[in-house]
Structure formats: C-alpha cells, structure tokens
Amino acid sequence: MRRFERKQNIFHNKDALGESYRPERIQERDEEIDEYMDALQPVVDGWEPNNVFLYGNTGVGKTAVTEYLLKVLREDVDRYDDIDLHVLSLNCKTLNSSYQVAIELVNELRPSGGEISSTGYPQQTVFKKLYQELDELGGTILVVLDEIDSIGERDELLYELPRARSNGKLEHAKVGIVGISNDFKFRDRLDPRAQDTLCERELHFPPYDAPELQNILESRATVALAEGAYDDGALNLCAALAARDSGSARQALDLLRLAGEYAENRDDEGITRDHVEIAREKLEQERVVEGMRELTVNGHYALLAVVSKAAQRETPCRMRDVYDEYVSLCEKADIEPLAQRSIHNHLSDLRMLGILSAEENRTGSRGNYYSYALDVPFSSAMTALTDVLSLESVLEDIRTTAQRHGIV
Numbered sequence: 272m273r274r275f276e277r278k279q280n281i282f283h284n285k286d287a288l289g290e291s292y293r294p295e296r297i298q299e300r301d302e303e304i305d306e307y308m309d310a311l312q313p314v315v316d317g318w319e320p321n322n323v324f325l326y327g328n329t330g331v332g333k334t335a336v337t338e339y340l341l342k343v344l345r346e347d348v349d350r351y352d353d354i355d356l357h358v359l360s361l362n363c364k365t366l367n368s369s370y371q372v373a374i375e376l377v378n379e380l381r382p383s384g385g386e387i388s389s390t391g392y393p394q395q396t397v398f399k400k401l402y403q404e405l406d407e408l409g410g411t412i413l414v415v416l417d418e419i420d421s422i423g424e425r426d427e428l429l430y431e432l433p434r435a436r437s438n439g440k441l442e443h444a445k446v447g448i449v450g451i452s453n454d455f456k457f458r459d460r461l462d463p464r465a466q467d468t469l470c471e472r473e474l475h476f477p478p479y480d481a482p483e484l485q486n487i488l489e490s491r492a493t494v495a496l497a498e499g500a501y502d503d504g505a506l507n508l509c510a511a512l513a514a515r516d517s518g519s520a521r522q523a524l525d526l527l528r529l530a531g532e533y534a535e536n537r538d539d540e541g542i543t544r545d546h547v548e549i550a551r552e553k554l555e556q557e558r559v560v561e562g563m564r565e566l567t568v569n570g571h572y573a574l575l576a577v578v579s580k581a582a583q584r585e586t587p588c589r590m591r592d593v594y595d596e597y598v599s600l601c602e603k604a605d606i607e608p609l610a611q612r613s614i615h616n617h618l619s620d621l622r623m624l625g626i627l628s629a630e631e632n633r634t635g636s637r638g639n640y641y642s643y644a645l646d647v648p649f650s651s652a653m654t655a656l657t658d659v660l661s662l663e664s665v666l667e668d669i670r671t672t673a674q675r676h677g678i679v
C-alpha cells in the first residue's frame with residue numbers, strides 16, 4: 272500500500288495561495304488605496320466617519336484592500352488617545368434583509384450567551400437593540416458589510432443606521448458603514464435614500480490587466496513556492512489567462528495553486544506552462560459544473576442546443592437557430608419545449624455564468640441581434656452535460672458529429 276510522504280519541493284507555504292491568506296503587501300492598488308484613505312480620514316481626525324461603498328468584479332481585491340487598510344488604520348489611530356475605534360465585520364452572503372443583518376450585528380456585539388433569537392421581533396425593536404449595543408460600545412465604529420447586495424430590497428438599515436446619530440438614536444457612538452459588492456446593479460436598485468447615504472464615497476475597483484496580475488503573482492510566489500520551483504513562463508500564463516477571462520487575482524492565484532498541485536503530484540521539479548494549461552481546463556470544468564447546478568432542466572437543454580451547434584461548427588449562431596436546435600432536442604428527449612422568450616432568458620443566464628459568450632451584430636434598420644457561442648471548452652461542457660442529462664444516444668450523436676468536424 273502507498274504511504275503518505277511529505278512533499279514540499281514545489282510549495283514553500285501553500286496556504287499563501289489560499290483564500291484565508293492575508294497578504295503583507297497590496298500590489299497595484301495605489302490609487303484605490305489613496306482614495307480609500309481619504310474616505311477614512313475623518314476617523315483619524317475624530318469626526319463622524321464617511322460611509323464608503325466599494326464595488327468591482329469578484330477577485331479584484333476589495334476585501335484584501337479593506338482588511339489591509341483597516342489594519343493600518345487601527346495601528347495609526349492607536350497614537351491618538353481620544354480615538355476609540357472598533358471595527359465590526361460581517362459577510363452578508365446568507366443574510367437577505369436589514370432585519371437579519373441587524374440581528375447578526377446585535378449578536379456580534381453581545382457577549383456569548385446573551386444573543387437574541389433570529390426571529391420574532393419587530394424590525395424597529397431589533398434596530399433599537401442595535402443602537403443600544405453600539406452606544407454602549409461607544410467611540411468610532413466602522414461596520415463593514417461584505418457582499419452587501421445580499422440584503423436585497425429590504426435595505427432600511429442602510430439609511431437608518433448612518434442617520435441614527437443625527438436622529439438622536441445614538442449618543443456616544445459615531446458609526447460609518449463600509450459596503451462591499453460585486454453586483455454592479457445593486458447600487459441602482461437601492462432605495463434613493465439608502466443610495467445617498469451608503470454611497471457617500473464610492474470606490475470602483477477595476478479588473479486587473481495581465482502585467483498587474485503578473486506582479487501580484489510574483490510577489491505571492493516568493494512566499495508560497497519553493498525556490499526554483501517555477502519560472503516566469505508559468506506565472507505569465509496564469510496572469511494572461513486570468514486577465515483575458517475575468518481580471519481576477521483570485522482566478523490567477525487558483526490557477527497557480529492548481530498547477531503547483533499537478534506538478535507536485537507528478538513529482539515534477541517545477542511548475543511549467545503545461546501544468547498551468549491542465550489547471551485551466553480543470554478550473555473551467557469546475558466552473559461549468561458549478562454554473563450548471565444553478566440551472567433548470569430547460570437551461571441544460573438550452574446549453575445542449577449551443578453545444579450541438581458547436582459540434583457542427585455552426586457557432587456563433589443566432590437565437591433563432593439555437594431555438595430550432597433546442598426544439599428538435601426536446602422532441603428527441605420527449606419533453607415539452609418552452610417559448611423562445613424563455614430560452615432567451617436561459618441563454619442570458621448562461622452568459623452571466625461565463626459559460627456562453629454573446630456577440631452583438633448590427634443589422635441597421637432591422638435592429639441588433641446576438642450570436643451565441645461556447646465560452647468554455649467543448650469537452651468541459653460535454654462532460655458537465657453528461658453528468659446532468661440522461662440522454663446517452665443524443666449526447667453520443669453530438670460527440671460523433673464533433674469528432675467528424677475535428678472538435679474535441
């Protein structure tokens with residue numbers, strides 16, 4: 272039987288490529304950090320904090336920069352005796368109303384054993400309890416709400432909390448909210464009053480380009496990887512792939528970590544571009560499988576229709592043609608097809624998930640239309656569909672057609 276044996280020829284500190292690692296230094300965000308520091312300056316000056324709203328795609332450093340700056344801020348305000356700074360951080364992912372967020376905040380502020388139950392109170396009672404707790408703590412309190420968009424339409428807390436002091440509900444505490452989101456539409460959907468308060472200072476974090484990701488990776492690789500276990504080529508490719516796809520540092524780091532695992536499992540001496548290519552395929556595959564979980568059966572069929580068109584080398588193809596293909600697949604599977612409008616919505620979802628791409632074509636007087644194509648490798652989409660659809664003969668036909676057209 273094989274036994275475990277320590278392998279550390281590739282990784283020096285693998286955790287440094289993981290999600291929980293806090294980088295010592297933040298690369299490529301000098302401008303955003305400057306703006307962010309300006310927004311937080313009133314804290315150091317002893318005034319009421321600004322409310323700050325940070326937005327940008329996933330993996331572009333919103334959380335990393337926030338954690339880094341709050342650490343610096345805490346250290347720096349230590350020099351001033353008259354500032355008593357507290358930071359309350361909450362990820363709102365599973366909390367979808369002001370009520371739930373307020374309950375979580377109250378419970379975070381209360382000693383263990385003194386928590387309140389998550390149901391059964393009128394909202395204003397929970398808010399009142401929150402103000403009491405905040406006032407008891409006193410000083411300057413920054414409430415960091417990550418993934419704040421989860422709060423949805425019930426966003427009353429976002430305008431009531433920042434106004435609590437001026438409305439006489441807080442006496443001792445000066446509260447500021449730092450909201451973080453990767454949903455670009457969230458801000459526009461907010462109640463106008465909440466929008467005015469929360470977005471007092473807005474900071475946009477744009478996606479990273481390849482040279483920026485290269486620098487971030489280089490700095491992380493020196494901590495995470497063993498000396499001589501990687502070359503610029505491998506880092507370059509991780510940076511280029513992530514920049515082309517999403518501009519996310521998380522994606523670039525994931526690629527590097529996975530490529531390192533492949534190299535390690537195969538007892539190779541260092542990470543090469545080939546390992547990165549394998550890692551890319553694996554990550555893409557995971558993304559499709561993950562995305563597929565969110566789809567209904569008809570979403571799977573909509574994707575199958577595009578996959579079938581791709582097998583015939585007929586993508587990008589128009590909605591009309593995707594729909595005809597979808598109807599014919601439904602007939603083969605003996606299911607009732609949905610109307611074209613619904614399939615259009617499914618294709619939009621697939622596009623949002625990064626599984627399909629859509630190209631806009633201009634036709635002049637007759638308006639514009641979209642052409643759809645796969646945005647993931649054909650083989651990844653096929654594997655994911657094979658897992659969720661029991662349609663062996665249809666899938667086999669598509670596979671044969673693809674082989675005939677030289678698509679693998």
Ligand SMILES: Nc1ncnc2c1ncn2[C@@H]1O[C@H](COP(=O)(O)OP(=O)(O)OP(=O)(O)O)[C@@H](O)[C@H]1O
Binds near residue numbers: 328333453487520
């Ligand atoms: N400028 C940077 N310098 C160093 N590391 C970075 C930088 N930007 C991002 N990272 C790293 O990339 C990963 C993702 O960053 P982070 O979690 O901050 O992204 P985010 O914008 O908050 O994403 P999400 O919206 O998905 O929460 C983390 O491991 C983080 O340490």
